[in-house]
Amino acid sequence: MAARSTPRHLLNGILLILGYALLGGFVLFPIYWIFTMSLKEFGDIIAYAPRFTFAPTLSNYVEVLFGTAADQAGGVMPDLLRFLRNSVIISSGAVLLSVILGLPAAYALARGEPRRANRARFTILSFRFAPELAIILPLYAFYTMTGLYDSFLGMILVHQLITLPLIILILMSFIRDIPLEIEEAARIDGAGPLTILLSIIVPIARPGLASAMIIAFIFSWNNLIFGLVLAGGETRPITMGILQAMTFDQIKWGLMAAAAMVSAVPGMIASLLFQRQITSGLTLGAVK
Secondary structure, X not given: OHHHHHHHHHHHHHHHHHHHXXXXXXXXXXXXXXXXXXXXXHHHHOOOOOOOOOOXXXXXXXXXXXXXXXXXXXXXXXXXXXXXXXXXXXXXXXXXXXXXXXXXXXXXHHXXXXXXXXXXXXXXXXXXXXXHHHHHXXXXXXXXXXXXXXXXXXXXXXXXXXXXXXXXXXXXXXXXXXXXXXXXXXXXXXXXXXXXXXXXXXXXXXXXXXXXXXXXXXXHHOOOHHHHHHOOOOOOOHHHXXXXXXXXXXXOHHHHHHHHHHHOHHHHHHHHHOHXXXXXXXXXXXXX
């Protein structure tokens, strides 16, 4: 009987591998295409049929990062580096503020009465349901009246609509998996709620916190609408910087692709920095 089931298992394994390969190709092909486009000359980009073999060049990256020869001679640097700095400030500040606000909220909801916690969770999740275009015009009017327009504080605050719900929802699931016996033992020893949160919950939930921070950072980094409407010349993020490759007479596809690849680097760096925390165990060995 085992011999008859072996071919079926082999076929299932082959189909599973093919499915993973197709899914991986579907996900990775756009990244591959943008990367190869960033290494092409303009003639290779617009060639028909598309050229999969070409002479690679780094001219697009040089122009994006250091400007044209005329810009370098005049001491003018391209704006992409400034846009990168703005995005780092906005996304990092938004994630940090969301962790400060969201960690106590996630702990309270995870340990609160389940029915009320579910209602609060749905309310928080509704912030992700609402389209950004539905609230962007009232926000623009409010920001211009209060002086928050084109300010880092204003951008960090508005990005809480992106990062704070993610931080709370992800941390809630991790905190719920932490056994209550650990907290009860700490209370017997005289620990208060703040001590339990900072000294027990945070160290155990560190992998979940790292995952939540990375996801929130990436969502904040990739946002376009808030930067398009609420940011000016001083706080324009990298998503707006990529659009600078679109001029009135043409779209510089090579520069746009190079800028897109450069903008992906901070997210990769953040993932590598938190990789150890993500892959470490959550509560393994916590309860004795």
